Amino acid sequence: MTKSGIIGGILAALCVGGAAGAFAVAWRPAIAAIDPPKPQSFDTSLVKRGRELAAIGNCGDCHTARGGKSFAGGVPVPTPFGTIFSTNVTPDPETGIGRWSEAAFRRAMRSGVDRDGQHLYPTFPYDHFTNVSDEDDAALYAFLMTREPVRAPARQNQLAFPLDHRVLVAGWKLLFLHRGTYRPDSTKSAEWNRGAYLVEGLAHCGACHTPRNALGAERTSASFAGGDVDNWHAYPINAQSPSPVPWNKEALFAYLRDGSHPDHGTARGPMAQVxxxxxxxxxxDVQAIASYMADMFGAPTPDRKRQGEAALAQAKSAPAPASRANAPGGSIYAAACATCHESGRPPPYGGINLGLSTAIAGPDPRNLANIVLSGVRSVEGERSPIMPGFAASMSDAQVAALLNFLRSRFSNQPPWAGVERTVEEARRADTTFLQTLAGPRHAAAEASQRDKP
Incomplete structure (x- = not known):
C-alpha cells in the first residue's frame, strides 16, 4: 500500500452504466472463513522470503500506525477525497486476516476485494499488486499469518457521501485496473526483468512517482514523471529528474541500499522508509531495481552530462559569494547551516554539499521546507546523516528567507514562488515522523521472528 494512493470518485462510477449492469460488475462473493492456520504450518524459508517481500512492498510502514503494533493498521492516508485508514493485516481472527484463506488473500492482492466480497479502496495499490506472482503471494501470506495477532478494529474512513459507498470502486476498477500488465522483455537481461517485475509490482514505485488524473489513477502516459505524497514531492525518476547530477545504476543502488549517496544527498520523507x-x-533485488530504474532514467544527453560534471566541479570548489539580494537568508545560513555544510567533513558530523541537493534544485520548495523545519534524525547505531530541525527556533518568514537564499546560492534555477505559503503548509503538516529511516540499515526487522514462523 502507498500513502499517496487515491480513490476513484463518483465520476468513475457514472461510467458503469445501468443499475443492473453496475450491480453485476460490483458484486463479488464472500470466500469462506477458515480456522486460523498455526504458525508452525508454514515453512520457515517461505516465511523468511515473505519477510523480504513485505519489506520490498513497504507493507509494515503502511500498516503500522505511529506508536501502534506492527501490521495492525490504522495509518491515516489523506487523499483529495477524504482520509482512508489502513487495515489490520495481522492474523487476528476477528479484526485482522486470521480467517482468510490464501485464496482470499490472493484475491485482495489481484482484484482489490476482501474476504467478505467488499471492494477495497485503491490506497491499497492492487493496481500494482495484480502483477505479483502466485509464489510471492504465497510467501507474503505465510509471513503475515505468522505475525503476532493484534486485536485492532478498523477505523472509520472519513469520506463524504457517496464516496463512502464501496460499490463505486467497481467503476474505478473498470477504468483503471488492468491485470497482467507485466510482461518479461526477452531483449533485456534477467536482472533488468527482475527489477521490472519488482518496480511495476510489489515495490509499486509509480504509486508515488507518477502523477495522477482527476479520478486518482496514475497517468500511464507520464510514468515516473513525479508525484505528491504526504506533503512531499516524489521527484521524477526518469529523464525529467531535477537532480543536479544525472543518476546511474551504481548511484541508484547505493542510494536505495544505504539511504544516501555523495552526489545525490540523503533519502528523506516517505523515501526514507522505502x-x-x-x-x-x-x-x-536492490541491484535489479537499480538496473531497471537506470534504464527509465536513460543515458544523459551531452548537455545534461556537462551540467552534471559542472555541478560536481563546483561542489569541490569554494562556495560562491552570497547574493546581497538574499542578505537575511544569508545571515541565517551563516549562523545555522554553514558550520556543517561547508566543513568538508563526512556524515554524521558534516552536512551534504548543498550544490548537489535535489531539494534545492527541485521544482518546488516543499521538500526543503520539510527538512529545514523537522531536521534529519540519525539511524540508531550507524554513522548516518543528522541535522537539527529549526521549527522551534525560526519563524516562517526566517525559514522562507533561508530557502530563497539556498535556491539562489546553490542552484542555477529560477526563484521559487509562494515560498512563505509553502513553509506555513509544511509546518502544519507535521512530517517529523518521516524524517528518519525505519530502523538500522542492513539489519532484519523483528529479529526474533526472522528465521522461524
Missing part, C-alpha cells in the same frame, strides 16, 4: 526497508532485502 530505503530503510530495502536495506533489509537481498542486495541482488
Amino acid at each position: 530505503v530503510g526497508n530495502l536495506s533489509e532485502v537481498a542486495a541482488s
